Amino acid sequence: MWFELQSFQNTAVLLALALAVAWAALALHARLTSRAGKASAQVTPNEVAFLFDGAELVDCTPAARRLIDITDGADSDLVKLARFLAPRFPNLLDRIACPGAEGPEALTSTDGMSRLQIKCAAGRLHLTLADATDSVRFYTPDRHSVAALFEELKMHRAMANNLTFPLWRQTPDGQITWTNEEYRRLSALLGAADAPGMPPTQLFSDPPQTNGDARQVQRVKLALPHEAEPRWFEYQVNWVADDILVAAVPMDRVVRAEHSLHGFVQTLTQTFAHLNVGLAIFNRSRELVIFNPALNELMDLSPEFLVARPTLTQVFDRLRETRMVPEQKDYRSWRDTLSELEAAAADNHYTDTWSLIDGRTLRVTGRPHPEGAVAFLFQDISGEIALERDFRTELLMQSAVIDGVDEAIAVFDTAGVLALSNAAYDHLWFEPDPSSPGLNIVDATRHWQAKCLPTPVWGDARDFAAAISDRANWSADIRLQDGRMLACRFDALPGGHTLVGFRPKSDAKDNKAMRRKEPAITGRMSA
Structure with a gap:
């Protein structure tokens, strides 16, 4: 009995001790949990x-x-x-x-x-x-998504820093919030080191102009130390959310090309300024880009009008208003003519002669130029037309004079081709078309020989016409197959030409008098 009581007492002590340890453990756990909760409440995973x-x-x-x-x-x-x-x-x-x-x-x-x-x-x-x-x-992205975002960020940053032109982001009021490596490199060349805590300084003196439309182009220059020529850039501005992303694209080659082109145009203009032919060059958009002073003088176009870069249609409409083009029936026909003129000039086959109401005559030529441009040349040919008209009048007069001579006359050029004959010659030898191309001295002598009795005169005539120097005038008599006698003469004319004359033998006594008159006529013909 005592043994059982003693055992029960020992068991109670152990149980009490176990309960005390358990209570202490629970109390410690609660305290630790409370501290951890407070700590987690102070710093969240996303802070x-x-x-x-x-x-x-x-x-x-x-x-x-x-x-x-x-x-x-x-x-x-x-x-x-x-x-x-x-x-x-x-x-x-x-x-x-x-x-x-x-x-x-x-x-x-x-x-x-x-x-x-x-x-x-x-x-x-x-x-x-x-x-x-x-x-x-309470949104926490997984580590794979975060890693992917970081890799994409690194890639975009590497791309921006490897660009060969400055790129930056700024607020609408001009404060720069981000720059790429090239921007910072140029800033370092200018000695514009940013103070700690300060935003980056403006690299260009001319800030980009947005004016509500960020997609516009603005050209600026940047003078760097130890460089003789400034660098040229062109802004390309785009809105990014509420900020502005600006890219300064290098334009040095474009600027040099434009300067070279400007110098070339100036050289052409100075060269064309001494020409008496009016020049007008229109670009692909048919705007006047090059002209010379002769265009103003010939076509009566004011310099103010030409400098304003009028279109091809405006130029020719102005010429029509000032009556510097051939008269047209109506405006529609003029428009049709203008369209045909432009199309023909672009195809390299427009050439026309304009007779103006003031008596002048212009030769207008249209030619295509590279890159779709077209050029027009205006040349005053009034003097040439007048000279040609006078020359034709003189030829008609001389032909009439020669046709009035009774002697049959034929003139051969240096190649032996028949160049001139009169009505008496045609009547004598019954030639249907004696002046047709290809009728030379050989064909003519054969034709004469067929209508005459045999004689060595025709061979001598061919040799005389083919000779170049030491030609002395000579004469001979021939007889036609009908029995008539002809007195022939072979004279050397200036320029290697040869005159052959035929006169009936009964009139030979007058031949001497005629020959004293004819050299003056033939001399004028050769001139």
Whole structure:
């Protein structure tokens, strides 16, 4: 009995001791759980905390360290972080440089998704970046998605930094929030080193002009030390959310090409200025791009009108108004003529002669030029037309005079081809078309020989016409098959021409008198 009581007492003591240990363990677990809950309530998984001493990062959370690692640039950690967050927190650099002295300051991002707490204590700057709403706070992306985003960010950054032209992002008021490596390199060449905590300086003196439409082109230049010529760039501006992305594309080659082209055009203009032929060159859009002073003088077009780069249609309409083109029936027919003129000039086969009401005659020629351009030449040929008219009149007069001579006359040129004959010659030898091309001295002597009795005169005549020098005039008598006698003469004319005359023998006594008159006629013919 005693043994059982003693055993029961030992068991009770052990049970009490076990309960006490269990209670102590539960109490310790509750305390530890409470502390862990408080700690987790202070720092959530998505919060990012930094501690700066001046511009130097002295402590940060692992998430903050990852954020610092993805920032770009050679500046301090504070400046890099401020530039990285500036698109979402405007004027952040100013807030960090002068934090609020009356306790912490909280900033909300422009998209309302994040909150940044700024606190300055004991000369140190505390920054805490957290989600602003619960809907965002409880979303945690998986590490694979985060890794993929980081790789894409690195790729885009590498692409931007390997561009050979400056690229930057700025706010509408002109504050730069991000730059690529080329922008920073050019800034370093200019000696424009940014102070810690300050935004990047403007590289160009002429800021990009947006005026509500960011997609516009603006050309600027940048003078760098130790370079004789300035570099030329062209802005390409695009809106990115509420900011502006500006790319300064190098235009040095284009500018040099434009200067060369301008010099070439000036050279052409100076060359064409001495021509008496009016020149008008129209580009692919049919705008007047080159003209010379002769165009103004010939076509009565004012310099102000030509300098304004009128179109081809406007130029020819002005010529029609000033009656410097052939008269047209109506405006529709003039438009049809103008369309045909432009099409023919583009196909390289437009040539026309314009007879103007003031008595002048113009030769108008249209020719195609490279890159779809077309050129028109206006030449005053009034003098040539008058000279040709006078020459034809003189020829008709001389032909009439020669036709009035009774002697049959034929003139052969240096090649022995019949160049001239009179009516008496045609009547004598019954030639249907004695002046037809190809009738030479050989064919003529054979024809004469067929109508005459045999004689060596025709062979001598061929030799005389073919001789080049030492030709003396001579004469001979021949008899036709009908028995008539003809007195023939063979005279050397200036320029290697040969005159052959036939006169009936009964009139031979007058031959001497006729020969004293005819040299003057033949001399005028050869002239």
